[in-house]
Amino acid sequence: MNQPGTAPARGPDAPKDAVQASASGSAATDPEGDAQIVPEAEFNSALPPLSNDINAPLEPMPLDVTPAQRPAKAVTSSAPVAPVAQSAAQAPITPGTLPAPAPVDPQLAAPLEPLSTFNTVPLQTAADTVDRDAPQIAYDTEVRGLDPLKLTDEFNALSALKEGGGKAANATQVSARAREDEALAVRLMKSLGYYDGTAVSTLEQPAAGTNAKLRAIVSATPGKIYTLGSIELQTGETVPAGLVQRELPLKAGDPIEAARIQGAEANVSLKLPQQGYPFVKVGERDILLDDATWKGAYTLPVDTGPRSSFGQLRTEGDPVFSVEHLNVFPRFEPGQLYDIRLTDDLRQALVATGLFSNISVEPVRTGQPGPDGTEQVDLLVRQSKGPFRSLSGSAGYGTGEGVKVEAAFTHRNLFPPEGALIVTGVGGTQQQGASVTFRRANAGKRDRTVSLLGSVLRQDYDAFNAVTATVSGRISYDSTPIWQKPLTYAFGFELVGTNEQTYDFEAGGRRRRNYGIVALPGQVLFDKSNDLLNPTKGYRLKLNVSPEGAVSDGVRPYARTMIEATGYYPVNDSLVIAGRARAGAIFGIDRDDLAPSRRYYGGGGGSVRGYGYQRLGPFDPEGNPVGGRSINEFAVEARYRFGDFGIVPFFDAGNAYEGTFPKGGNLRYGAGIGGRFYTNFGPMRVDIATPLNPREGDGKVALYISIGQAF
Template sequence: MKKQTLSWTIVSSLLAASQAAWAASFVVQDIQVSGLDRVAQATVLNYLPARVGQAFDDNRSAAAIRALYDTGLFDDVQLARQGDVLVVTVVERPTIGEINISGNSKLPTEQLLQALKAANVGKGDMLDKAALLKMQRELEAQYLTMGHYGVKVDTTIEPLANNRAKVNIAVKEGGIARIKQVKIVGNKAFSEQELLSQLELGTPRTLSIPMLSSRDKFAKEKLVGDLEALNSFYRDRGYLNFEIVSTQVSLTPDKQGVFITISVNEGDQYKIGTVDVYGVERLTKQQVQDSMKLRQGEVFSQKALEESRKNLSTYLGEQGYAFSKIGAKPDIDEARKIVNISLNVDSGKRTYVRRINIRGNNRTKDEVYRRELRQLESSWFAAEQLERSKVRLQRLPYVEEVRITTEPVAGTPDQVDLNVIVSERSSNQFRIGAGYSQSQGLLVNLAVTQDNFMGTGKQLEVNIDNSESNRNFLISYDNPYYTPEGLSRGFSIYYNEYDAEAEDISAYASDKFGANVKFAFPLSENDSVSFTAGAEQRKIILGTAPADHIKEFTDKHGLEYKQLPLTLSYVHDTRNRSIFPNAGQRHRLSIQSALPGSDLQYTKFAYDGAFYKAITDDVTFSLKAKVAVGKGQGDLDGLPFFEKYTAGGIRSVRGYEQNSLGPLDSKGDAKGGDALLTTTAEVLFPMPLASDVKSVKMSAFVDAGNVFDTSDNFDSAEIRYSAGLGVVWLSPIGPFEVSYAKPLNAKDGDKEQSLQFSIGASF
């Protein structure tokens, strides 16, 4: 107690002495500044609230010291009086000479240095300890958002010569905090396991790969989303009074483990009573009934209510009412536990489109996109036509994504402007180089491919390549809008040298030269027909020991053939995009035959179909099938040996060597057949650790198929099956596909090949 009294006495004496020194006001006759090194004296005098000729006392002293401290230039400021001279003594803050950052692996050093510099903590800046401390806290906060709850950032300062300082920032990132347990208490209607399955956060699922799973990485924003998911889960099942009572998040002492406890109060379940809809004069009774997903006596569902409102809005949008409002008023009967619902429809004024703005088309002419639009300017707004326009744009091979936004016209409530925002993908490719393919051997390639030639939407391809089995020269051109009505026209000229023996088919080679012209006619938004007519000259070069069926064919029909092929096709396509679709179907029927004047008369029939269904926003299920049959005519018993179907490889039944399935010739090689059946069931999903990269997709698949001598020889027991994983990457040089598959029912003599790849994957 005596020591405390003595301390207060000393402090009081010092304060009294200080006040006595300044008690008498004096007029400043001169100002002297000492301790300056880099800071100019004029800078101090400019910030100092004292001037020669002015009176100065203790009240001004505190303000003067505070003003100089606030400049951030000094670590210490003292004022003294010598007669009528005001003496200012300062200690300058050191400048930062070096910054060393260590221990950081998750955040790059360059990124941290840029953040420090933005906060005026960089080389050459004055050392501001407050700013440095703030940046230290912000750095720790960044690590916390990444789940590093054990992070620790230490800062030390070392003096250097010439009043400079070295700043050392040592980061101890610690491990990522992993969720050890998520517990839900208070639930009675649903099991804890069912509720946990609704959450994004939790312990890794049974079949997941722990190193690739992010489910157990705790993040506050994910927790908020999970709580909302729980709320939606209960409301969609009639629990209107459901509430989350509390959420407790605790860390283990080492800050590496997270335990989450969510306490809920379910409340009672409610069913739907009456459902009344008002203000629907512009809709038919059938449209109203089709819109309603709410049924009297069923359990109330918030999701069903929103779907009903959305459906009503969609029907009104098809009639041009772009800004309809559907209000929902629930009337809860607590005694009977029912909800009577009233929907009030305000259609607003009928709207028409004033202007359509195309944005994001950096490479493509405006008219190329406008010709795909089904919603027109100066016409009534139609939601159905707007959606159709979006789908047509997304089907273009040079379009990655399309967004269409609606903007009301100021001062005119019955008009809107549409903004069509296009995200374009590169469609103009130039490729020169060499490579290797399992099916083609050594590749030498020179190609120019433009799906959007000069921004006109026309397609141009010039391709010269050389491999062990194929030598190609191709020039192809296609104009999808040869006429304004959408008639397309294209042509191609080609030369091909093909060595079948290099692809393990049979001992022969084929040289062909030809040209064709193609026209396609749209029948409707989803249907089109096309025909391709051409002329071709083919020459067969037999190997040293050709298979018997080839020798017999060439002995009978010769080695050179003139052909006039004609192909008719019908396509029904409802896919929402051409690359990586997640909804819709595509079916193609075709017949190819030889026109009179051809040396060989035969006909080929084919069906090629695909079905796509979104499982989630990022996961898609697809089912594909191909059936083809060929028939010989005249003196041909079947298809010419060089026109037969083949199977096996990355484009048909993966896990088996390219073109290795089906009947064998006298040499034991696959000779192809007149009938083909292949099918694929596939689930596509984002690639782990690269889910934001839209150009890469992974898949899990099951393939099945084979070829047969004729359709009469079809035997289901001969169908081959395989299963595996695949990756498709839309690379700058074209689609790149790789797969790993294992045959499920391979038989003796089958040629297996698990790892396969290809450039130029088909969709």
């Protein structure tokens, strides 16, 4: 029997005896096995000479070398060389010769075409092709297990299945959407503290031969709810002690709800800057869940930073306001405990000037000690100049007043700081005029305004026809939407020259008269309402007094007075009952000696609705109102609001009287209904009213369109 062949062991693991045997065997079969094929000296002499210049050009290589030119090869072995086997595809190689080069393809030798000539639109593969006529499958979505957690609506709003609209290319796409909704259901359950919650999705195929749809079902199992087992706050000492714990509205036993915990942490970031800690930083929470007890150990690091007090104002950027004028705006004093609400109030007041394209106010640490162990914090005001010029306009309509359009050009900083020039034009069916106003806002005190006005106005109403020139000045301390004040005031002067046409009872006809009037009007307003433009609770009391003197066929001093009270009572979140009472009186002058434009008139959108503008009060023999020396008005509204809209039924009463004091009788009544559209600058108002006890000449319906509530 033949023995299988063996090979000597080689490698590092071979036995030494085997290695030695192999070496000795090789020596026995090849006695010159270790001899050099070419001696080293001969090899080195055959090398071409090398130059030390690395930049020298390379020597050309010979294209062909004859056998005679080749150096002789030393052969140290006499053993015959085995012939090299050739494949059938190989051509015999003649020693000393190379095959002829193949002919060059002309297309390869041609220059390349520019890239711009190529079509770079990618090829459309079968996967990219969308066939609009490809059939789609319809499916229904059903979610189970989330209703008890009140998560179904939130799930439907975020669901991939719902987003698909009940249509998909195939069942695989429906299945992929269902898997996404599984993860969604789990996330929603975890957000409420159900950390063991699971969700699975299944597809129910419709029965064969029916028109039923494929049904995708997502089933959620919430499991046990996790609650807070312990609460640990990693924070330093505060004043008062335990401030962070007090402002973190969490306690042991509360569910680990994501929204609840995030809201509690946000409360810390909100409340601490209101109580002297402007640099508070809430770190990353850590909640360690215990599967055995279904409780979590809650840890929250809070870096309160230094307790701080207000320091000085600094500024950088475009110098719209100097530091001196900036110090007019703050509602705090240096050394007062820091409150971020006062910082925001300062920023909003600067924005309200309309002179900045961008403005920011941020606290800056100083390292300087303040009172009560606080650190002084300066406020850095970064100013960026905005446009100073603007155009504005308004329009309105009222029965008896007609159409009125007003346009104004304003340069808000012509006389820095905040010295404005305002040019106004008024046009309408019964009013035309123009005015120029110079106004200094925040004049030495925030929200104190000093203004000087010159105007010319033509008015043509049933009560009078007047052409009036006025020069007036006024100093006022006013409320704003940013800062509604409980007590405001205004006082000033008026110089009026007017030419007016009115009915002369002594002459028995209409005639024109010239009047010169000097007035010192003043106003005080006590405001306890909750909103400047759209109050829903509280009350307001206003008193106007204007000592005046008239020059027309003699000098006559007199005084005009008006007192007004409004109140607002919220029945619920949607309904507010609003009421108003107003009474006015003019002392020291007869009615007919008083310029018609200075008398009291009732009726119109801001008075007793349902009656024409200025049509309440005494009439002349021609049927036109002549006004009176006293007036009283009453109104009640039921303001019902739903979203940005509202419906307001109302009832008004009032009249104007010839005597000095108003009377309780002889009232005229009006009623109607209004619509409101609420905007961020106040409600837009449309009222339709009718007089309940009209006189001859009163219309049946009156329409009023304006901005703002009636009162």
